[in-house]
Amino acid sequence: MSVHSRRSVLRGAAATAGALAAGTAATTAAAAATTTGTAIGGPKSHVGPADPRYGFLAGRGYNERFTGSPDHIRLVGSTDDVVRAVNDAVRAGKRVAVRSGGHCFEDFVDNPTVRMVIDMGAMTGVYYDPARRAFAVEAGATLGEAYRRLFLGWGVTLPAGWCPEVGVGGHVAAGGYGPLCRRHGLAVDHLYAVEVVVVDRAGKARSVIATRDATDPHRDLWWAHTGGGGGSFGVVTRYWFRDLPEPPADVLSFTLQWSWEGLHEPVFTRLVHNHGRWFERHGDRYPDLYTEFLLFRRQQGAVMLIGQVSGAGAERVLDEHVAALGAGVGGPTSRTQERQPWLVAALKGSDDTFGWRLKVKSGYLRRPFTDRQIAVAYRHLTTDDPHIVGGAVSLNSYGGRVNAVPPHATATAHRDAILKLFYLSAWAEPADDARHMAWIREFYRDMYADTGGVPVDGGAYIGYPDTDLADPQWNTSSLPWSTLYYGDNAARLHAAKRRWDPRNVFHHALTP
Ligand SMILES: Cc1cc2nc3c(=O)[nH]c(=O)nc-3n(C[C@H](O)[C@H](O)[C@H](O)COP(=O)(O)OP(=O)(O)OC[C@H]3O[C@@H](n4cnc5c(N)ncnc54)[C@H](O)[C@@H]3O)c2cc1C
Known part of the structure; x- marks a missing residue:
């Protein structure tokens, strides 16, 4: 998901599609509300229903x-606050969960059995730590x-x-990928250390710093946070990163559309083929091109290619890519592009819904979609049900530097994909839950009909968690x-879980 999908594409479109929109003003406000006060860690940090x-x-x-309906939300401002909050939860026998940005797709935090939420919204520090020679x-x-x-x-x-x-x-903790990852690797590929509040067998909370140093006795806790997902080992208070790259000075951001009016099945098939084949053959030659x-779904009027590309030849790279996609199909029905300072592009989206x-559901592609899968996608994207508007599958560029890291070096095992898939259904009314859940479940099941309804060849991304994968x-x-x-x-990961959370204090439906 992306800035473009929110800002340029979906605003004003069918309401259900707006869920692709990622940002939440609420998140920003939460941080603002808590960083300016002095009460963090004091009595005012216990927020009850009244x-x-x-x-x-x-x-x-x-x-x-x-x-969620927790008895208390604990606003924390320091590692000690977190230790206190976790001790209180364990002592009181309350299920505890932690929230940072609040962008979880499943109920790992907002679950009726969670009685205390530790809210990290006030711990927003970013600084260079000379002792660890790393950015915290x-x-x-x-x-x-x-x-x-x-x-x-x-810089x-x-x-x-x-x-x-x-x-x-x-x-x-989920791995973390985005526009610069084909050039520079995943967020976790730069993770040097992590501070985590864990609970020992006796039920006592303490903070541990775990590094990737080969001699660190806590190394498996660091490793668990390189793709094992959040919410399962303890409360992360800070991460340290090394070898952070310089971003490009500017990027060319773009939005292209192919109207569904021209996308009869053979044309749609060719377009999706062209796209997959390009990433299979040429993707790694263009690590500065990021696309989604x-x-x-057809009701939304168009399929879109959004993204950004940097470097001196950015326009040419985009032109070549668009020409390759359009071979035998025709060019896009609309195209906008804009050069922006990198930070402007990176920060866009804060006015979103x-x-x-x-x-949501996910998958990795090692090879382009098969003809059968494209036909399944076409069928599910063009069914006539007028109530299902906000559905999509997004094929996000992947590979490059991400695939240069061995699968066992971090907990992120998927190091050979060319594309990452994000399936989405989005709607507004609770009364429509069953209809939308059925649509995406059947779409996904049919895409992987040859392998038990799930992406056996490729795997899935824990950052887009889907509890259906645990449902027979x-x-x-x-x-x-x-x-x-x-x-x-x-x-x-199971072994790290047993070692670092022997009482299973931190858990949800997809805990290793
Ligand atoms: C709109 C949107 C856009 C997205 N875009 C991308 C993208 O471009 N690339 C990508 O890789 N992913 C993306 N994601 C997925 C995102 O990375 C995951 O949803 C991620 O888990 C969100 O983290 P959070 O802190 O915001 O969420 P939260 O809801 O706060 O937490 C998510 C999970 O992590 C746990 N957790 C949170 N904080 C901590 C902590 N301090 N210690 C331990 N566990 C913790 C929670 O308990 C929960 O299980 C996107 C998600 C959304 C909703």
């Missing part, structure tokens, strides 16, 4: 399908805050997600959900 802040804080999760970013910072402060302070950036309102806390190819009901009704393959998300790394 507190006027409760509704706002309890409701800041991105997916409107889920609502606190877990409550949004990606946008991290980008702005790293760039303005030191560097973290290669990570395209949505500036996503929280560093959950994003990095958004195959929206919030408040949609969502179901929807995963009829022989692979458990954990193998789909973690490949061969699943067993090692």
Whole structure:
């Protein structure tokens, strides 16, 4: 998902499509509301249902399908605050969950059994730590805050997600990818260390700093945070990153559309083929080109290619790519492009909408879609049901530097994909839940009909969690959900989980 999909593409479009919009003003406001006060860590940091802040804080999760009802939200301002909050939760026998940016797609935080939410919204520090020779970013910072402060302070950036309102806390633990990753690798490929509040067998909370140093006895805790996903090992208070790259001075941002009017099935098939073949053959030669190819449902009028490209030959690279996509199809029906300073592009999206009901799914592609899969996509994207508007599958460019890292070096096992897939259904009314859930579930099942309804060849991304992968009704393959998300790394993650959270204090439906 991206800035463009929010700002240029979906604003004013069918309401349900707006859920592709990523940003939430609420997230920013949460950070602002808590960083300026002095009460963090004091009595005012315990926010119960009678507190006027409760509704706002309890409701800041991105997916409107889920609502939490914790007894307390704990606003924390330091690692010690987190230790205290976790000790209180364990002592009281309350299920605890942690929220940073609030952009979780599943109910891992907003679940009725969660009785205490630790809200990291006040821990937003970004600084250089000379002792560790690394940049420290606190877990409550949004990606946008991290980008702005790293760039303005030191001229560097973290290669990570395209949505500036996503929280560093959950994003990095999931792996974290975005526009600069084909050039510079994933966010976790730069992760040097992590500070985590964990709970020992006796039920006592303490903070641990785990590094990637080969001699570090806590190294497996660092490793678990390089793609094992958030919410399963403890509370991350800060990450340290090394070897952060300089971003490009400017980027060419673009939005292209192919109207559905011209996309009869053979044309649609050719277009999707052209796209997949290009990434299979040429993708790695153009690491500065980032694209999301958004195959929206036909009711939305068009499919779109959005993204950015940098470097001196940016216009030429884009022209060549667009020409390759249009071979035998014809050019796009509309095209806009704009050169911008990199930071402007990176921070776009803060005026976006919030408040949609969502179901998402994911997959990695090692090879382009097959003819059968393109035919399935065409069928599900063009069904006539007028109530299902906000559905799409997005094919996001991947590979490049991401694939230069061995699959076991980090917990992110998927190091051979050319494209990352993001399936989305988005709607407004609870009464429409069943219809939209059925649409995306059947679409996904049919795409992977040859492999038990799930992406056995390629796997899935824990940053786009989908609890259906753990449901035998929807995963009829022989692979458990954990193998789909973690490949061969699943067993090692289970071991880290047993070591660092022996009482299973931190858990959700997709905990390793
Ligand atoms: C609009 C939108 C755009 C996105 N764009 C991208 C993208 O470009 N690239 C990409 O890779 N992903 C993207 N994602 C996915 C995103 O990376 C994940 O949803 C991520 O987990 C969100 O982190 P968060 O802190 O905002 O969410 P939260 O809801 O706060 O947390 C998500 C999960 O992580 C856990 N968690 C959060 N903070 C901590 C912490 N401090 N310690 C331990 N566990 C924690 C939570 O308990 C929960 O299980 C996007 C998601 C959305 C909704």
